[in-house]
Amino acid sequence: MRNIIAFFFLLYCSFVNAQELLPFVENFTKSNYNGDNQVWSITQGNDNAFYFANNHYLLRYNGVRWEKYSLPNKTIIRSVFADGDKIYSGSYNEFGYWKRINGLLHYTSLSKNKNFFTGKSINEEIWKIFKHDGKIYFQSFNELYVLEKGIIKKISIPFQISYCFVVDNIIYVASVKDGVFVFENNHFRKIDAWQLLENNIIHSIDKTNGKMMFFTQKNGVFIEENKVLKPWAHPLNDLLKKEIIISAKAISNKSLIIGTAFQGVYIVDLSTNSYNNVCRKNALKNNSVLCIGLDKENDLWLGLDNGISHIEVNSPYRIFSDNSGVLGSVYTLAPMNDGLLLGSNHGVFKYHDKSLTLLSNSQGQVWDMLPVENKCLIGHNDGTYVYQNGALTKVNDVNGGWKFLKSNFHNNYFLANYSGIVIYENPNDFKSYKYFSNLTKPIKNIIQNKPNELWAVDNYRSLYRILFDDKFVVKKVENVTRKNKILNDYGIKMVSFNNEALFYINSKWYGYNAISDKLELNTFFNKSFSNISELITINDENFIVLKDKSLYLINRNKNKFIWHLIPEKYYEGKIINQDTKVFKNGDEFLLNLDDGFFAFKPQKSKLLPEVKSIKIEAFVDGNFIKKSSTIDYNKSISLDVISAYYGYNELELFYKLDEANSYIPLQSPNIILSNLSSGSHEFEVFYNDGEKFLPLSEFTFRVAMPWYISFWMILIYLSIISLIFYLYYKWNKIRYIEKLKLKEEELKHQKEILKLEMDAQTKLKSQEYDKHILEVQIQAKASEVAGKSLSIAKQSEMIESIQKLLEKDNDIVSLKNNIKKTIKLNSINKKEWETFENNLYKSHEDFIKRLTSRYPKLSSKDIKLCIYLKMSLSSKEIAPLMNISFRGVELHRYRLRKKLDLQQDINLSSFMNMV
Incomplete structure (x- = not known):
C-alpha cells in the first residue's frame, strides 16, 4: 500500500509545473480599497500617490491609506492622468480635474455647459488622457478635446480609433481598420509603410532599443527594424497570437510588459529574451490586465478586471513559491550545472527551466546538501545520497545527515548526524566512513578551525570540543558548557568568524581561550549581535541575521557591521526557525522558506533618499x-x-x-x-x-x-471665581449688615439689660436703702433699747446707791420713808420690761433664727446673753439687764462658750456678729 501511494505521488509530482522564480507581487482587492472591480487607468501624481480609475470611483493610494471619490454625476471614470498638482479624469460625456485641498480631492469640471457632447458626439467616453507639447488631450474613440491655456478645442477624428500614443514626442493615432496615423498641425496623416497594421486593433505603441513595437489585440506583436515592419521574432509572440493583448509598456530598453485578458502579464527580459508569466496560478488575483502603470522605481502597477497588483520588477528580490504544496518546506538548496536542487521534508527536487521535478526514490526528510565538484552530497533521513549526472544514488545508511563539512586542513569530509559525527576520509568514496568514538549523540552542527580540533553542537543542548590525531582517532571529547558551568546550554548557535569559532549560548556570545582553556565573552559580537534568533555566515564580510522576526543583511566595514533590513513582506510567515540557511548561487544568495526559497542580490544599492x-x-x-x-x-x-x-x-x-x-x-x-x-x-x-x-x-x-x-473654561473659572468673590463680598456685606443689626439689637438688648440692671440695681439700692433705713431704725431701736437698758441700769444703780445711803442714815426716819416711796415710784414696771424684751427680740429676729439653727440647745437666757454680746455690751452693762451680778454674767459667758464650743482666744462679741 505504501509503495502504491508513493507511485501515485511520484506520478503527480512528475507532471506538476512549479511556480516560477518571480518578482514580489502585492495584491489589493476590493476589501482593501472598498471600491468597484475594474481598474481602467493608473497614474502617479507629483505627490507620489497613485490614482486609479475604478469604475464609479477615483481611488487614491499613498502607500498608507486608500481614499475614494465619485464624480458629481456618478458616471464611470475611464481614464486618469497626473500633471502637476492636478489629476485629470475622463468619464461619460464628462472630463475635468481634481485638486487636493486640505487632505481631500475636489473636482472641477472642464466640460460642463460647454456643449461638447452634442450631435454625433452625444455618447462619448474619455478613454485616455495624455500630454503633448504642453497641451492636455482628452481622447474618446471618435473625438479629441485639447486643453491649452485654459481653452478647450474639440477635434473630430474622421475614423474610429482605439487609442492615441505619444512616442518620441509624436502623436500616433491607431485606427481600428485603417492602420496608424500621425496627428500633427490638427491633421491626421497615414503611415503607409505600416500597412500590416490595418484591420488590427492596436492597444499599445512603444519604442525600445530604437525599434518601434506595436501590440495588437489578437495578432501578437509587430516590430519595425530597418524601417521594415514585421512580426516580432520571439517565442512568446506565438503565445500572444492566441491571447488577447489589452495593454503593453516598455521599461528603459530593458523589459517589455504585456498585459493580457486570459494569462495575466508577461515580463520580457530583452537582454536575455527570457520571460516570466505572472498570472493567477502563481501570484495575481485576476488574469485580465486592463492597464499598466509605472512608478518612480519603474515597478509595475496593474489595473485588473478585479483588483490591483503591484509587481516589483526592478527589485533585487525574487521569490519561488510552490502553491501546489508538493514541494513542502525547503531545508537546503544546492546550485548545480543542470539546475537547482532543493531538499525539503518531501524529498529532493530539481528546479530547471521553470520546471520542478521530484527525484525518484528521494521521498522523505532532507536536511543538508553539499556540492562537491560535479556531484552533490545529500543528508537524508533514510541515509546519505549522492546526486550525479541527473541521478540520485544512496551510498550508505548514515541517516539524519544534518551538516556536511569539508575540512579546511585535510582532504576529507565530516557529517553531523543523528548518531554522532561521520568521517569520510576518501572524497571519492562516500561508501566508506567511520564514526568518531566516544560521541554517540545527535550532533546538528560542526565547525573546524584547527587541523585536529572539531567543535560540535548537540541537537538539544551542550557544546563539545573534539580533539583527534591525523588518523582521526579521538584523543579527547569534552563537554565545554558543563566544564564552564553554563547551566542553560540549550539551542546553542555556532559560527566561524575570522577562523575563530564563536558560540551563542543563552543570549551571549562566547569565544574559546586556548591559554586559559575556558569560554570567554566576545565583546565585539555581544555588542554587534545581541538578542538575535539566528546568525548565518555567508563569509567573513557578510552575514544574515534573524532578529525580531526580521531578516537583516549585514556587511562588514572594517570594525563595524552595517545592517540592511530585508523587508518582511518578502518572507513574512515563511522563515523556518532554527533551520534558516543561506546559499550562494552566482551573484545571488538563496534563503530557504517553508514553501520555496527567496533569492536576492546584495550588491544592488538602494536609491539615496531625499x-x-x-x-x-x-x-x-x-x-x-x-x-x-x-x-x-x-x-x-x-x-x-x-x-x-x-x-x-x-x-x-x-x-x-x-x-x-x-x-x-x-x-x-x-x-x-x-x-x-x-x-x-x-x-x-x-x-x-x-x-x-x-x-x-x-x-x-x-x-x-x-x-x-481651556481658554473658555479658564474664562468660566474666572467668572465663577469672580462670582464667588462677588457672592462672598455680598455675603460678607449681608453678614456685616446683619452683624450691625445684631449689634444694634445687642446694644438695644444691652441697653434693656442695662436698664433692667439699673432698675434692678436701683431697686437693689432702694432695697439696700430701705434695708439701711431699716438697719438704721433697728440700730436706733437697738440704741433706744440700749439707752433704755442703760437708763434702767443707771436707775438700778441709783436705786442701789440710794438704798445703801438710806441703810446708812438711820436717824431720819421720815426721809427714809420718802426716799423709799420715790424709789418705788421710779422702779420699772413689768409692762415696760416686757415691751423692752419684745423690741429686743424683734430687732434681732434673723440673728436668733441663725443662731438657734446652728445651736438648737441654747436656752432663752443664753439667747438673750448672745443678743447683748452682739450689741457689744459689756458684762457690767449686761448684769442689770439680766438682773444678775457681774460675776453671774461672767459665769454665764463661760458656760455659753462651752455650749458654743469656742476657744478662749475667740471674742464672743465678734463671733456673734459673724453668725
Whole structure:
C-alpha cells in the first residue's frame, strides 16, 4: 500500500509545473480599497500617490491609506492622468480635474455647459488622457478635446480609433481598420509603410532599443527594424497570437510588459529574451490586465478586471513559491550545472527551466546538501545520497545527515548526524566512513578551525570540543558548557568568524581561550549581535541575521557591521526557525522558506533618499490636519509616513517623538499617538544609512490644554471665581449688615439689660436703702433699747446707791420713808420690761433664727446673753439687764462658750456678729 501511494505521488509530482522564480507581487482587492472591480487607468501624481480609475470611483493610494471619490454625476471614470498638482479624469460625456485641498480631492469640471457632447458626439467616453507639447488631450474613440491655456478645442477624428500614443514626442493615432496615423498641425496623416497594421486593433505603441513595437489585440506583436515592419521574432509572440493583448509598456530598453485578458502579464527580459508569466496560478488575483502603470522605481502597477497588483520588477528580490504544496518546506538548496536542487521534508527536487521535478526514490526528510565538484552530497533521513549526472544514488545508511563539512586542513569530509559525527576520509568514496568514538549523540552542527580540533553542537543542548590525531582517532571529547558551568546550554548557535569559532549560548556570545582553556565573552559580537534568533555566515564580510522576526543583511566595514533590513513582506510567515540557511548561487544568495526559497542580490544599492521623498500627513478623527495645528486634548493623532517608493527602495525608517532618547523602528507607515500631554510635540522620521541616523522629515503639532483648563473654561473659572468673590463680598456685606443689626439689637438688648440692671440695681439700692433705713431704725431701736437698758441700769444703780445711803442714815426716819416711796415710784414696771424684751427680740429676729439653727440647745437666757454680746455690751452693762451680778454674767459667758464650743482666744462679741 505504501509503495502504491508513493507511485501515485511520484506520478503527480512528475507532471506538476512549479511556480516560477518571480518578482514580489502585492495584491489589493476590493476589501482593501472598498471600491468597484475594474481598474481602467493608473497614474502617479507629483505627490507620489497613485490614482486609479475604478469604475464609479477615483481611488487614491499613498502607500498608507486608500481614499475614494465619485464624480458629481456618478458616471464611470475611464481614464486618469497626473500633471502637476492636478489629476485629470475622463468619464461619460464628462472630463475635468481634481485638486487636493486640505487632505481631500475636489473636482472641477472642464466640460460642463460647454456643449461638447452634442450631435454625433452625444455618447462619448474619455478613454485616455495624455500630454503633448504642453497641451492636455482628452481622447474618446471618435473625438479629441485639447486643453491649452485654459481653452478647450474639440477635434473630430474622421475614423474610429482605439487609442492615441505619444512616442518620441509624436502623436500616433491607431485606427481600428485603417492602420496608424500621425496627428500633427490638427491633421491626421497615414503611415503607409505600416500597412500590416490595418484591420488590427492596436492597444499599445512603444519604442525600445530604437525599434518601434506595436501590440495588437489578437495578432501578437509587430516590430519595425530597418524601417521594415514585421512580426516580432520571439517565442512568446506565438503565445500572444492566441491571447488577447489589452495593454503593453516598455521599461528603459530593458523589459517589455504585456498585459493580457486570459494569462495575466508577461515580463520580457530583452537582454536575455527570457520571460516570466505572472498570472493567477502563481501570484495575481485576476488574469485580465486592463492597464499598466509605472512608478518612480519603474515597478509595475496593474489595473485588473478585479483588483490591483503591484509587481516589483526592478527589485533585487525574487521569490519561488510552490502553491501546489508538493514541494513542502525547503531545508537546503544546492546550485548545480543542470539546475537547482532543493531538499525539503518531501524529498529532493530539481528546479530547471521553470520546471520542478521530484527525484525518484528521494521521498522523505532532507536536511543538508553539499556540492562537491560535479556531484552533490545529500543528508537524508533514510541515509546519505549522492546526486550525479541527473541521478540520485544512496551510498550508505548514515541517516539524519544534518551538516556536511569539508575540512579546511585535510582532504576529507565530516557529517553531523543523528548518531554522532561521520568521517569520510576518501572524497571519492562516500561508501566508506567511520564514526568518531566516544560521541554517540545527535550532533546538528560542526565547525573546524584547527587541523585536529572539531567543535560540535548537540541537537538539544551542550557544546563539545573534539580533539583527534591525523588518523582521526579521538584523543579527547569534552563537554565545554558543563566544564564552564553554563547551566542553560540549550539551542546553542555556532559560527566561524575570522577562523575563530564563536558560540551563542543563552543570549551571549562566547569565544574559546586556548591559554586559559575556558569560554570567554566576545565583546565585539555581544555588542554587534545581541538578542538575535539566528546568525548565518555567508563569509567573513557578510552575514544574515534573524532578529525580531526580521531578516537583516549585514556587511562588514572594517570594525563595524552595517545592517540592511530585508523587508518582511518578502518572507513574512515563511522563515523556518532554527533551520534558516543561506546559499550562494552566482551573484545571488538563496534563503530557504517553508514553501520555496527567496533569492536576492546584495550588491544592488538602494536609491539615496531625499528629504522631500518622505512626507508626513496627519489625521484626527479621520480629518486631515496641517502642520503646526492644534488638536484637542485626549485625542489620538494618526500620522501617515509617506514614501516616494513603494518597492525595494522603500526605506527602513525610524522615528522619534519629541526628545526621546531612542530611535524606534517604523514597522508600519501609520503611527497612532495617544495619551499625549498638552503642549507642543514634534514627530521626526529618520533613515539609518548603516552608520548614523539621518533626519528626513518632521511634523509638528500642538495638543490643546484639557477642556477643563481651556481658554473658555479658564474664562468660566474666572467668572465663577469672580462670582464667588462677588457672592462672598455680598455675603460678607449681608453678614456685616446683619452683624450691625445684631449689634444694634445687642446694644438695644444691652441697653434693656442695662436698664433692667439699673432698675434692678436701683431697686437693689432702694432695697439696700430701705434695708439701711431699716438697719438704721433697728440700730436706733437697738440704741433706744440700749439707752433704755442703760437708763434702767443707771436707775438700778441709783436705786442701789440710794438704798445703801438710806441703810446708812438711820436717824431720819421720815426721809427714809420718802426716799423709799420715790424709789418705788421710779422702779420699772413689768409692762415696760416686757415691751423692752419684745423690741429686743424683734430687732434681732434673723440673728436668733441663725443662731438657734446652728445651736438648737441654747436656752432663752443664753439667747438673750448672745443678743447683748452682739450689741457689744459689756458684762457690767449686761448684769442689770439680766438682773444678775457681774460675776453671774461672767459665769454665764463661760458656760455659753462651752455650749458654743469656742476657744478662749475667740471674742464672743465678734463671733456673734459673724453668725
